[in-house]
Amino acid sequence: MIALSLAEIADITGGRTHDIPDPSVTVTGSVVIDSREVEPGGLFAAFAGEHVDGHDYAERAAAAGAVAVLAARPVGVPAVVVPDVEAALGALARAVVGRLGTDVVALTGSAGKTSTKDLIAQVLQNHAPTVWTPGSLNNEIGLPLTALKATEDTRHLVLEMGARGIGHITYLTGLTPPRIGLVLNVGTAHIGEFGGREQIAQAKGELVEALPTAAEGGVAVLNADDPLVRAMSSRTQARTVLFGEADDADVRASEVRMTPQGQPSFTLHTPTGCSDVTLRLYGEHHVSNALAAAAVAHVLGMSVDEIATALSGAGTLSRWRMEVTERADGVTVVNDAYNANPESMRAALRALAAMGGAARAKGGRTWAVLGRMAELGDESLAEHDAVGRLAVRLNVSKLVAVGGREASWLQLGAYNEGSWGEESVLVSDAQAAVDLLRSELRPGDVVLVKASRSVGLERVALALLEGEGEVAGR
Structure with missing residues (x-):
């Protein structure tokens, strides 16, 4: 995280300092919610969970080097006490991202979010310093924790956004407003909670509604092969870039084939040229994920050869996914x-x-x-x-x-x-x-x-x- 004094953190979060002799002391390390992950100079956010209350571990966090605790009540060690720790964490993320001016890439979809996010991260880090969501920490707590890992050197911030209902993605985009929004697909994941694919499409499309206009640099990257996703172009004022195997896709694949080991190979086409890709990943479904990653990289200025090379070298970052x-x-x-x-x-x-x-x-x-x-x-x-x-x-x-x-x-x-x-x-x-x-x-x-x-x-x-x-x- 960028360096912030405890006084600044209190001001951003609407909190008050407690047991802090010097509010000018600066947080220079990571923000964490697990006291075992505290590092010197960091900030420990104490959440009261169903089985464990983080406030009970405040002293352990301080002993491990935490400058202070972001807490809902005084904890006997230096703390910024706030009305709501989750809301405070979100406010802190919004402030940090706003100060950095980093390109925020947000993605959502019913399937393939984490695999695609991992591909995007590996491609973009060949281009410039990149921070991305670890695993699938894509909710109201995981997303701000990821955003707070960004520093002054971070150029790309890649954030996976999950949703279990209408309004969830609107909330997340309010924490870390994206310039580029990627929607992969609308499927049946969590359909029992949403009630139908149309409702899922409504929720996922909140991402493109949150984008800046085309004149302001906003770009919606949409799956040309999914009718419900393609239709989201009418819900945004951002520029639309289509990816997929459709003939009118801006970023598309041709000559898709599988190696004997089950790894996909194809020719990648972008508006600036074409190049061959052979993925290290298994399964033809990764072609769509790779095209999504390529579309984002194209928008951010990478050449087709740079993208193809990075895709061909990318592996699996998150555990237990193929x-x-x-x-x-x-x-x-x-x-x-x-x-x-x-x-x-x-x-x-x-x-x-x-x-x-x-x-x-x-x-x-x-x-x-x-x-x-x-x-x-x-x-x-x-x-x-x-x-x-x-x-x-x-x-x-x-x-x-x-x-x-x-x-x-x-x-x-x-x-x-x-x-x-x-x-x-x-x-x-x-x-x-x-x-x-x-x-x-x-x-x-x-x-x-x-x-x-x-x-x-x-x-x-x-x-x-x-x-x-x-x-x-x-």
Whole structure:
């Protein structure tokens, strides 16, 4: 974070200093919400959570070197006491970003946000100092914490924005007003909470509504292949840049093909020329993510060759998202267990199918270890059934459905599509899945593990990799 005195922080947040002998003392380190992450010169923001109250760790934070605590009440150590810590954190982020004048790139979408954000970050950091959202910390707390990592040297600030309802993105864009807004897609993630795709589109489109006008430098980067996203051009006064495989896309791909290992390769076209790209990532769905990243980089002045080189060298930054590891015995584990929705589940299955050719050449099989997709509301049965059917259509060798009711719907879909033998099986929990896989896997097999975060299926992947050293994409 840029250096700010405690007096300035109190003024920005509407707070008052407490137990601070010298309000001119400056915060020079990071702002954190976990006392174990405090560094000398930093600021500890104390949140009262459901199970843990950060105020109880104020003394520990001070002992670790925190200059002060951002708190809702006096805590016995130097503190800026505010009416609402979350609101204060947001106000601090807004003030810091405003002072820096950094180019803010915000992105949202139903699927692929984190993977695309990681691609954008890796491409842009080849261009200029870049700060980006770690993992998927894309909410009212994670977003300002990311913004506060920016310093005077930061030129690009890349922020992932999530939404669980109308107005959420409007709030986030108020904290860190973007100049460039990217909308990836409108799918069915959280459809049970939103009520329908039209409502999801309404929420995601709040991002382009928050952009400056074209004359002020605002740019909306929109997916030309998603009708609901393309239509958002009417909701903004910013300049529109389209990406996708559509012929009229400003940034598009042609000659899309897959390597035998399941990695996409294509020719990237931008208004300034074309260049070949071969991604290190797995699955054809990453072509759209790469085009989105390329469109943002193009808007920010990178050449097509610079973009193509950076995309071809980019890897996976965030854990448990198509994280591919080959064991010593030749079994490949694809850990995509961070989260799941119907779109990302279908994309992962297609990626597994693409990897199947190389697996069969080595005498191996493809395994899909799948669990519940959460927050689908009335669409849950149909969506789980459809995923089970897709696994059969893609000739996945074996489906292992893990868990209760929703897992049974996955298996039922596979059964109704024609999986009548031992191609699909329902197991009760992650440990049962591990036991089954350990007894049946053979060299050359490829195992995909995927479910909503609440299911915790990463335990299956980690158990299969136990003793294999550091988990890392090859």
